[in-house]
Amino acid sequence: MHLSNFYLASNPTPVRDAITRYRRAFDEDPHGFLDDNMFGRDEDMLWREVCAAAANYVGGQPNEISLTSSTTMGLALIYNGLSLKPGQEILTTTHEFYPHYESIRLAAEKSGASMRQIPLYESSLNFSADEAIARMCAAVRPNTRVFGVAWVHSNTGVRLPLADFAAALADLNKNRDEDDRVLLVVDGVHGFGVADEDVARMGCDFFSAGTHKWILGPRGTGIVWAEPRNWALVRPTIPSLMTRETADAWRQDRLPVGPTEAAWVSPGGFFSYEHQWAAAEAFRFHQQIGRKRVHDRIAELNSQIKVGLAGMKHVTLHTPLDPDISAGIVTFDVDGHSPRDVAQTLRHNRVIANATPYGVPHVRLSAGIVNFPAEIDLALEVIRSLA
Ligand SMILES: Cc1ncc(COP(=O)(O)O)c(C=O)c1O
Incomplete structure (x- = not known):
């Protein structure tokens, strides 16, 4: 039972067929x-189809999309490409995963800018968007040039209402x-x-995401994704x-003439084009099902996990129950068992789960559209048996 959907996708048939x-x-x-x-001719370039499909999915324009190989690569290209001056700082949070933190650290080291981390919450289970936004605003200083943050935190499962942060x-x-x-x-x-x-339309300036999850x-x-005025701020790497x-x-x-465009930041060197081009099919697959239906199903299945765990006395849930401030990741701890041991026990019972690779790890379950409620009942049964 694949309850680690946050990790790497098993490709649906249209994507597999396109790759082949x-x-x-x-x-x-x-x-x-x-x-x-x-x-060849502009209209025959297959990467343009990927940008068009991605733009359709994000509600933006094809010329706002740069094609990368991962979230990590996108973040590194943004931070490395922004002209940060010595004395300026990048503000980020204590909830970021390694590739985000490290992209910031490396870029700051090169430019002479500094980085600073703040917690947006103490208790993820009781996450308050108002409090988190107030913390961000209070932390911004005159020399803050960037606020870097994850939409969904992979150690707690909290999903930030990004449009409110942007506003x-x-x-x-x-x-300013x-x-x-x-x-x-x-x-x-x-x-x-x-x-x-x-x-x-959420108001972010730069948005990086792998499409392989x-x-x-x-x-x-x-x-x-970024608007043209923000691409113009980036020096391609x-x-x-x-x-x-x-x-x-x-x-x-x-010298090249004109402001940097999204395509200028899409890394070259010959790529694994069969993968890059087949990504268009993945966006179409989502659109065919419908973004809302995908969301609702993921919310429903992960709520089932959370409600089940919340009812167990030997379990400490870290992810908010409210689907508006969570997504497809549920993290928790089990009394008397390390996260790694719980993940192993789940695996021995044919449930694919993991322990988060953070300084303070938790057990992580993550239901996606490939799952069924009966699978979640079985996973919950295994965790119940650890009491
Ligand atoms: C919050 C977060 N950001 C980035 C990544 C890395 O994504 P990618 O493999 O697309 O670089 C992960 C991996 O799971 C993650 O949890």
Whole structure:
């Protein structure tokens, strides 16, 4: 019973079929297939289809999407690409996962900017959005240039109401110069493919998410969404093959002209194109089911886990019961057993769970649209037996 849906997707049939189709075409004619679909006519470039499908899913525009290989890569490209000045700081939280924290740390080290972490809550179970937003606002200083935060925290299962965070920052930004605007950078991976939200309308400045988890896309795929005015703030780190301008500039021995665009930040070097291009099918698959239905089903199944755990005296639940402030991740502890031991016991009983890889680990269960209520009953039975 796959109750670790937060980890890596098992691809649905349309995605698998597309990967196979592209892989065969590459094996038959690697030069011609790549040339025709990557460097030929603009309208034939298959990466544009991925951007269009992703844009449709986020409620934005294709030119706002950069194609990456993971959440991690997207975050690193953003933080590394922003021109942070010495003296400026990146504010983040104590709830971030390693790739977000490390992207910030590495970028700050290079630019001479600093990083600072704040807790948005003490008790995740009793998470209060008002309190978390007040904590963020109180922590912003005149030299804060970025607030970096995860949409869904993978050690607690808390989902932030991002639009409210963005609105509070927009208020603070009213009194700041354009160059000092606090940018909201989001590690969105555990809300993307779960929440029924138009990511492009939440008010974030940069949103990075792998599409190999909840979006059910091919392994090694992801996107960053940002509006053109924010892409213009980013210096590309890796040469792109998805823009003519930068390569033309090289050929003509001049500098690229114009502000950075999303495509300029899509890393080049030849990619695993059969995966990158098949990601379009994953977005279509979600749209075909309907974003709301996906959300409702994930909320229903994970609520079943939470309600079951909340009724067990030997279990301490960390994830809020309210689906508005949680998503597809449920974390908890079991009296007298380490998280790792609980995960092992679940596995011995054919339930795929894990212990979170954080400084203070918890047991983690995560139901997705592949699951059924009966599977969750069985997982709960195993945990009940540990009393
Ligand atoms: C909150 C969070 N961010 C980022 C990641 C890493 O995602 P990716 O593999 O797409 O880089 C994870 C992994 O589960 C995560 O939990």
